[in-house]
Amino acid sequence: MIKVITYGTYDLLHYGHINLLKRAKALGDYLIVGVTADDFDRERGKINVQQSLMERIENVRATGIADKIIVEEYEGQKIDDIERYGVDIFTVGSDWKGVFDYLKEYCKVVYLDRTEGISSTQLRSERQLMNFGAIGDAPYICKFIKGSRLVDGMNFVGVCATKANSFPKCDREFIVKKPVPQFLESVDAVYIASPVDKHFEHASVALANKKHVLMESPLALTRSECAKLFEDAKANDCVLFESIKTAYSMAYNRLLLLVKAGKIGKVVSVETTCTSLISDDKSDLSAAELKSIYDWGPTALLPVFQILGTDYVSKSIVAGYFDNEQKTDAFTNIRFVYKDAVASVKVGKGVKSEGEMIISGTKGYIYVPAPWWKTEYFEIRYEDSNDNKRFFYQLDNEGINYELVSFYKDVETKTAVPHISKEISLEIAGIMEDFDNGVDLTEIKI
Ligand code: C2G
Numbered sequence: 001m002i003k004v005i006t007y008g009t010y011d012l013l014h015y016g017h018i019n020l021l022k023r024a025k026a027l028g029d030y031l032i033v034g035v036t037a038d039d040f041d042r043e044r045g046k047i048n049v050q051q052s053l054m055e056r057i058e059n060v061r062a063t064g065i066a067d068k069i070i071v072e073e074y075e076g077q078k079i080d081d082i083e084r085y086g087v088d089i090f091t092v093g094s095d096w097k098g099v100f101d102y103l104k105e106y107c108k109v110v111y112l113d114r115t116e117g118i119s120s121t122q123l124r125s126e127r128q129l130m131n132f133g134a135i136g137d138a139p140y141i142c143k144f145i146k147g148s149r150l151v152d153g154m155n156f157v158g159v160c161a162t163k164a165n166s167f168p169k170c171d172r173e174f175i176v177k178k179p180v181p182q183f184l185e186s187v188d189a190v191y192i193a194s195p196v197d198k199h200f201e202h203a204s205v206a207l208a209n210k211k212h213v214l215m216e217s218p219l220a221l222t223r224s225e226c227a228k229l230f231e232d233a234k235a236n237d238c239v240l241f242e243s244i245k246t247a248y249s250m251a252y253n254r255l256l257l258l259v260k261a262g263k264i265g266k267v268v269s270v271e272t273t274c275t276s277l278i279s280d281d282k283s284d285l286s287a288a289e290l291k292s293i294y295d296w297g298p299t300a301l302l303p304v305f306q307i308l309g310t311d312y313v314s315k316s317i318v319a320g321y322f323d324n325e326q327k328t329d330a331f332t333n334i335r336f337v338y339k340d341a342v343a344s345v346k347v348g349k350g351v352k353s354e355g356e357m358i359i360s361g362t363k364g365y366i367y368v369p370a371p372w373w374k375t376e377y378f379e380i381r382y383e384d385s386n387d388n389k390r391f392f393y394q395l396d397n398e399g400i401n402y403e404l405v406s407f408y409k410d411v412e413t414k415t416a417v418p419h420i421s422k423e424i425s426l427e428i429a430g431i432m433e434d435f436d437n438g439v440d441l442t443e444i445k446i
Pocket of ligand 1: 007008009010011016017020036091092093094095096113114115116117118119120
């Protein structure tokens with residue numbers, strides 16, 4: 001019996017795939033098909049896969065061509081499989097010609113002509129073309145322009161900006177000098193990274209014009225305004241996505257799962273620190289852009305609220321200001337007391353500290369080194385260090401690519417579970433409101 005093996009994602013199964021499977025089967029008597037796991041596809045840059053692993057496996061099984069279906073989960077697995085299953089022939093489409101020649105050491109390698117005129121990428125792009133734009137001057141809008149190019153079906157049309165010098169020359173072609181309402185006529189969805197005190201206004205206009213919104217956090221500076229945005233989104237059948245890139249990072253999400261699985265026992269404390277100094281010349285920064293709590297607060301608060309919840313018993317805010325009048329905080333520390341846990345959040349744009357996260361539990365603790373908010377690495381540490389575990393998950397473009405794919409899928413299917421719950425969005429806005437109103441707040445002189 002001649003055993004043949006082939007691998008693929010098989011997303012949105014089409015006749016190109018089926019042609020390949022039929023010809024692969026014809027090379028021998030027994031065909032093994034390796035379908036790629038979701039994480040493996042992400043690691044190798046395929047972030048647009050629409051269907052789950054199980055859906056893709058079922059579609060391949062339904063063709064009746066494969067004699068055995070396995071899951072491809074890691075780089076190098078092909079060698080293991082060829083040896084494990086006694087494979088005689090490895091085959092794959094000619095678009096991979098040469099890439100798998102190293103397998104000739106283990107079995108015969110055959111590249112089959114690819115079927116022209118059809119691809120999963122093409123099918124995904126045809127599903128829904130989204131004209132996507134940005135509002136604001138934040139330099140990291142460029143990372144969203146770059147990320148949007150990797151999302152099948154997303155067409156970046158321009159940036160409604162006021163400060164051209166915020167952008168590198170390569171992206172200045174995208175700048176559209178128009179008032180926001182006119183700019184919105186050219187998009188289906190918009191990423192808002194304008195100054196925080198403009199978030200509510202810009203999101204309100206976008207939602208009123210039935211545009212889907214992906215917006216930097218906080219969504220608003222008061223609970224009531226934040227609630228209004230969610231009402232407007234619902235009323236206009238629009239997606240309102242809060243953009244905290246950390247929430248879309250694989251390492252961070254796996255960390256949350258391990259915490260929830262009880263790997264460190266009961267969580268007693270969550271400590272996060274986020275700081276970044278700003279240049280001495282603050283002249284072109286508004287008061288809102290100078291506030292540490294606005295800039296870093298949402299990111300630093302996210303793990304606290306996702307792990308301990310938002311029903312804390314009390315909080316205390318200590319703020320050190322650049323300017324007491326404008327309440328521009330150079331450094332702010334917020335301490336939360338829960339019924340059975342505590343949390344500490346430190347943020348600063350005028351103070352530098354170690355940007356780490358420590359989640360303390362009754363069995364062990366999780367340590368995430370700086371910059372924890374865009375980490376690829378974390379450790380679970382125990383009393384006996386021999387039990388310590390280390391985790392690494394590649395992070396591309398700070399998680400922005402995954403964030404854009406999630407946003408696109410939610411716009412297309414309205415089924416994506418937001419990585420940041422409405423409850424947390426409301427609480428983040430509430431913290432901003434309490435800060436500005438001096439609730440639970442003590443001022444110190446820096
Ligand atoms: N294919 C084809 N003709 C097409 C599209 C795809 O012959 N029009 C072939 C591919 O060459 C591949 C298989 O169908 O052999 C599955 O294609 P994909 O699902 O796109 O997955 P891909 O990542 O290209 O598969 O490690 C090997 C790779 O996983 C190969």
